[in-house]
C-alpha cells in the first residue's frame with residue numbers, strides 16, 4: 012500500500028474542513044451496537060473516530076446497544092432469550108443481566124476505550140439524573156420501557172465540560188424501577204430531545220438495500236416518503252424496520268440528516284460525515 016505522505020495528510024485534512032464546520036457545535040447522536048460492536052479492535056477504532064469528532068468541536072453523544080453481549084451473558088446463566096417484534100422479553104432476572112451488561116460491562120468498556128485514547132468520556136444510563144423516564148410498554152414484554160420524556164440536562168452539562176456522554180439504553184419509571192429499551196429507540200429520542208443536527212446508526216450492513224443480499228443495491232438517499240413506500244413494498248424488512256422507523260423519527264423530530272452506515276467499515280463515520288464519499292444510506296425530509 013502507498014505510504015501516506017504529509018502532503019497527502021494535509022490534503023485530506025484540508026478537504027475535511029468545510030464538513031467539520033457543518034457539524035461544529037452541533038449535536039451528533041451516534042448509535043453503536045449489534046454485531047458491529049463485537050470486534051474489540053474495531054470498537055477502539057470507532058471510539059477514536061468519535062474522539063476526533065469531539066476534539067474538532069462536534070457535540071458527540073454516543074448511545075450504545077449490546078444485544079449480542081446480553082445474549083451471551085444470559086446463555087452463561089442459562090436464562091433463555093426471547094424476542095417479540097425485535098424486542099427482548101424482559102422479566103426481572105433478565106433485567107438484572109441487561110443492567111449489568113449494558114450499564115456495567117459494555118458502557119464502562121467504551122468509556123475506558125475513550126480514556127485510553129486520551130479522551131474524556133462519562134458513562135451514564137437513563138436512571139442517572141432521572142434522564143430517561145418510561146412506563147411499561149406492554150404486559151407481554153415485561154420490563155421493556157416506552158419513553159415518556161428525556162431530560163437532556165445531564166448530557167448538555169457533561170458535553171459543556173468537554174466529555175463525550177456514553178449512554179446505555181435503560182430507563183426508569185416513576186417508582187424507580189429500571190426498564191430495558193431498544194438502543195435505536197433511545198438514540199432517536201435523544202436526537203429529538205437535543206434537536207440534534209444528525210443521527211448516525213452504525214450497524215453491520217452497508218445501509219438500506221433494494222436486495223439485502225446484493226451489496227451493489229445500496230440506496231444512497233431516502234426521503235421520509237420513499238422510506239415509507241419501501242416498507243410498504245416489503246423491501247425494508249426484519250431488523251431494518253425498527254431501525255428505519257427510528258431514523259424517520261429523528262428526521263421528523265428535526266434532524267437535518269440521518270445515516271445508516273456499516274460500522275464494520277474502518278472509519279465509516281468519518282468518511283460519511285467528513286468527506287463527499289457517501290458510504291451508507293442518508294435519510295432526509
Ligand SMILES: Nc1ncnc2c1ncn2[C@@H]1O[C@H](COP(=O)(O)OP(=O)(O)O)[C@@H](O)[C@H]1O
Pocket residue numbers: 044045046047213214215216218219220221222223246247248249250251252254
Ligand atoms: N432492505 C434492507 N436493507 C438492508 N438490510 C435489511 C433490509 N431488509 C431487511 N434487512 C435486515 O436487517 C438487518 C439489520 O437489522 P439488525 O440485524 O437488527 O441490526 P442491529 O443488530 O445493528 O441493530 C440486516 O442485517 C438485514 O438482514
Ligand SMILES: CC(=O)N[C@@H](CCC(=O)OP(=O)(O)O)C(=O)O
Pocket residue numbers: 043044045046075076077078079081097098099109155180191192193194195
Ligand atoms: C428492549 C430491547 O430489546 N432492548 C435491547 C437493548 C440493547 C440493544 O438494543 O442492543 P443492540 O443495539 O445491540 O441490538 C436488548 O435487550 O437487546
